[in-house]
Amino acid sequence: xxxxxxxxxxxxxxxxxxxxxxxxxxxxxxxxxxxxxxxxxxxxxxxxxxxxxxxxxxxxxxxxxxxxxxxxxxxxxxxxxxxxxxxxxxxxxxxxxxxxxxxxxxxxxxxxxx
Amino acid sequence: xxxxxxxxxxxxxxxxxxxxxxxxxxxxxxxxxxxxxxxxxxxxxxxxxxxxxxxxxxxxxxxxxxxxxxxxxxxxxxxxxxxxxxxxxxxxxxxxxxxxxxxxxxxxxxxx
Numbered sequence: 001x002x003x004x005x006x007x008x009x010x011x012x013x014x015x016x017x018x019x020x021x022x023x024x025x026x027x028x029x030x031x032x033x034x035x036x037x038x039x040x041x042x043x044x045x046x047x048x049x050x051x052x053x054x055x056x057x058x059x060x061x062x063x064x065x066x067x068x069x070x071x072x073x074x075x076x077x078x079x080x081x082x083x084x085x086x087x088x089x090x091x092x093x094x095x096x097x098x099x100x101x102x103x104x105x106x107x108x109x110x111x112x113x114x
Numbered sequence: 115x116x117x118x119x120x121x122x123x124x125x126x127x128x129x130x131x132x133x134x135x136x137x138x139x140x141x142x143x144x145x146x147x148x149x150x151x152x153x154x155x156x157x158x159x160x161x162x163x164x165x166x167x168x169x170x171x172x173x174x175x176x177x178x179x180x181x182x183x184x185x186x187x188x189x190x191x192x193x194x195x196x197x198x199x200x201x202x203x204x205x206x207x208x209x210x211x212x213x214x215x216x217x218x219x220x221x222x223x224x225x226x
Contacts, residue, residue, distance in 0.1 A: 004156075034214075034215075036217070041222075042219060042220075043118075043205060043217045043218050043219040043220045044157070044205065044207075044217040045217075046214065046215075046216065049214055090156050090157070092156075094215075096212060099162060099169050099170055100145070100209070100212055100215075101147065101159050101162050101169075101170060102157075102159070102215060103159075104156030104157050104158070105156050106154075106155055106156050107154075107155070107156050
């Protein structure tokens with residue numbers, strides 16, 4: 001069965017510090033990988049996506065993620081966090097073989113302290 | 115480009131009542147999804163349409179949930195009768211075939 005694990009429910013970082021949010025997946029097909037962000041009361045906004053090619057992908061708002069097939073991971077990073085980055089972050093996995101529907105992790109809530 | 119539109123944004127109903135949510139996808143997107151997001155969890159797929167046909171409804175509680183996508187554009191998700199555990203955000207999303215999925219703002223349902 002397809003599954004996505006985000007090990008950290010909450011993460012707190014200081015403004016200006018670096019950030020890494022972890023995502024591991026279990027999938028029986030070549031995955032497409034996504035990170036979405038959700039602010040309170042809002043829908044999901046796409047941060048970045050990986051379909052194929054370069055395993056380091058750049059997204060909006062200064063985020064990047066690296067696909068590591070050997071570790072079944074797709075961790076999200078940002079070198080310097082801003083207070084406006086406080087939100088919930090979801091990793092999601094899809095595959096053509098499964099109709100491209102997305103399976104989501106449970107999310108990581110990011111708190112930014114000044 | 116207009117995004118995925120959903121209405122109503124917020125709804126409070128009593129248990130055993132019915133509710134309907136409407137979604138208008140991004141123009142030209144053949145695939146439409148309804149996801150349910152319970153507080154503290156990631157979104158879970160309820161149903162996927164390709165044009166006006168159902169691709170996957172394996173996680174849709176069919177005894178109380180129904181969805182349709184007439185003419186392959188707009189979609190409606192209905193719950194009847196509602197239970198307390200149906201309190202959630204109902205997210206509509208759309209994509210071109212095989213492409214990136216874009217989400218609407220969600221319809222927030224509270225069942226009391």
